[in-house]
Amino acid sequence: MSCAINSLSPQPLWQFFNTICSIPHPSGHEAALRQWITDWARGRSFTVFQDATGNLIIRKAASLGREQCQGVILQAHLDMVPQANADTPHDFTRDAIQPYIDGDWVRARGTTLGADNGIGLAACLAVLADEQLTHGPLEVLLTVDEESGMTGAFGLEPGVLEGDILLNTDSEQDGDVYMGCAGGVDANITFPYVAEAVPCEHQALNLTISGLRGGHSGINIHQGRASANRLLAELLVAIESFPEVRLSEVSGGTLRNAIAREASALLTLAPSALPSLRQLIEHKQQQITAHYQGVDDHICLQLQEAQLPKRVMSQELQHRLSHALLACPHGVVAMSQEMTDVVESSTNLGVIETHAEHIYIQCLIRSLSQAGREAVASRTAAVFTSVGAACEFSGAYPSWQPDPHSAIMQLLLESHQRLFGSLPQVKVIHAGLECGLFKAHYPHWDMVSFGPTIQGAHSPDERVNIAAVARFWQLLTEVLRHIPKKRAQHL
Template sequence: MSEILGHLKPQAVFHYFEQMTKIPRESGNEAAISDYLVNFAKEHQLEYVQEPCKNVIIKKPATPGYENAPRVILQGHMDMVCVKDDELDFNFATDALPIYVDGDWLRTKGTTLGADNGIAVAMSLAILADNTLSHPALTVLVTTEEETGMDGVMALNPENVSGDILINIDSEEEGVALASCAGGVRNSLKLPIEWTEVEATNMVSYELIISGLKGGHSGIEINKCRANANKLMGRLLHEIADLDLLVASVAGGEKMNAISKRASLKVTLPSEQVASLESKVKAFEQMVRAEFETSDPGVSVVLQQTEVTTKVFTKQTAQRLMYILQLIPYGPQTMSANISGLVESSSNIGVVEMNESEIEFSSAIRSSVSSLKGEINHRIQAIADLTGASMELIADYPEWQFETESKVRDVMKDVYQQMYGKELEVSAIHAGLECGFLSQKLGKIDMISIGPDITGAHTPKESLSIPSTERVYDFLCEVLKAIKA
């Protein structure tokens, strides 16, 4: 069946997943994967809709005996976070993901795997293709651009989707069914750049690089107290601020919703101060290694000499850059008083990038309480006001509120007990799921979220548990079979 994954079970699930690893599907570049889903529907003679935003909806009638059962929507997103190891020569727009099997795990050689959320799509296609299963009327909803602000679900035409129950397959822990999630927004703070020119005489230029961090998912792994390279760069700027140092450029992070694992800064300074700079950078590296010896033992801070750069930020711009990186919030901001260990609100400064006119700081703000999400944004607005920057909120999405009564939750708990002899855990997550928007779009609908074990999402260490995938798929099929009245 599949050259690499053909021996794995469920065969159909891993067949479709492997096909997806060969198709570009970075957020915003989903045309090819969207067309793949349409071709699947055509090949299986299933009703489908491809929306202008490239969302794909595929429908399959109920099997005999299930004509009057509650209609079920299976939902996931087709896009993935595309992050790779810094040294890897790889193009997500053209290259197949370098997947391989490592015992019970599916991994890649230096890139994200895209199990978040390709495994939902693969499971849904396997169910649609299998005419031996018993199930209610099915609608498979596959959305675009979930990872960059949920643009697909925001653009969804609700007239194209109908159902009584929605099963989201975008969770990452087997045995845990999610019944609520955080809302979020992308916070974009932009600092205008003022430039100046300096004489090259007796000046040298260096690039300061912070790397070797673990990074991670800015929702699920924000509670692990990992270092953020963008925040560390703010601290490093403060440590070397007493030198006659001029900043020429700054960059950090890859994705707004991933914890930044690399940042760089180009500077120009008098040659007689190089020894002091080297000493301060070495001391800073030793300090952060001690601070993050458990969470980020590979952290590295290095200096690399470059060609002399004479076009630099003004002192005021460089100072404001330092202030913003120091002050902008990062990490858990409040913890839930109702669910032990659950982050209630958080902020992640994921990307720092610049062009000729401005530096943009992109943060992922999350909270299960909308007023606290607003409070974090108010603080960033205050930073903008104090530094002459501007702030914009992009792709604001709502939280998913917990419902005390849920038929699908009860069915899942019964099926899980029967299959595995233990209780299904019902919980909440500090990550954004599309369920919040879907509850607004589709009206009162019974929703739940499940998924197999995935580790390291949004990082090159992303891994999918093979046996967990088989168990969750079997569980999902049994749940569909049990939804009969």
């Protein structure tokens, strides 16, 4: 592990983050990190308990004289997105993240860093550890499985938490504060695999697409970055001009909420078709390079010899699959008519997998409105069901609707002005936050989300700005110092 980041300021926060990096914690594998935090918190005599879903809740008493303040819930999620470069062997369930300082940033060697949401998590622990900070009653809520399904937020029961204000630490732009977010739903599509024997005298080639930037399907979806899955669909349709080229397997992306960075197709073909296929791929490489210049500059298409498979898809399935993938909505569907430069609805063609009996596709649909979400879902279902695939939806979560009268937002604005001499930008984020789900069981909570600058989240390019982390800490502690007293209740 890197000791260098331990000396960064604020030191306690960075030391906690370094420890978090040392304990594997991808979605679904948060138990070891949760246990370490539990042991640490109990060692400091905090009240600690785990709910039935696996969320961890820690309580810290108010500072002397601040007992009558409104209770604050500091919230972060325990899990991280596991993404590694193709040339970086890394088992996210066993291997530690390797953070290092790169100029003004901290990043990881060949993998996601986990600053999303590890920096927010570290800040929550640093607040608990700070004996000099004055504050009212505090609760820390650490949820599980946020990145792959928001399981922890879905499972949070009413009446467990006592606070009045929730500070979500899962935003990623210094100088911005968020008062709303998009909702979402997963589209799960399956094509039954209809197999045929590999034609005689065919050879096998693996077509790969790599070198893409990828990114967060909520934060980066409007930036025009390439999707390896969408490029794969374009290539598969183009290859149909060669009937002697057959498709055996397709794969691309690993997470529904990450823009696919790599994709591949296992092909078989007659040797006579190889020169024409290579010429087509070279032509497509030139087109793609020109189209994404300045946005995604390192896209690489390759054809490599492969072991001959035992089966290929029927030509009819190959046609239906290729054209459905190309027709599948991907990217920004609509911009908000109420807020400038805010995405209203989008969808991400996130995962393509070939299994023994079927081909599986997963998209994540996001929208600020339920009507927008349902409209994109209907379009997605129409594309796939019209060609004989099954399309089911799961994991729907609501948007977080802005509250223009939020008292905690006003306090945060005043604190930012006092500290930095300027007001932050108040925004609605297209990425999904857990706040909308919390509102279902805690409708009285006054909520706001903020955090330091994190770039490249959900990809191995992820990095967090060191100076922004210091400002985030200043703002967080300033807000906690000025939480007002509870309003008197009149009978």
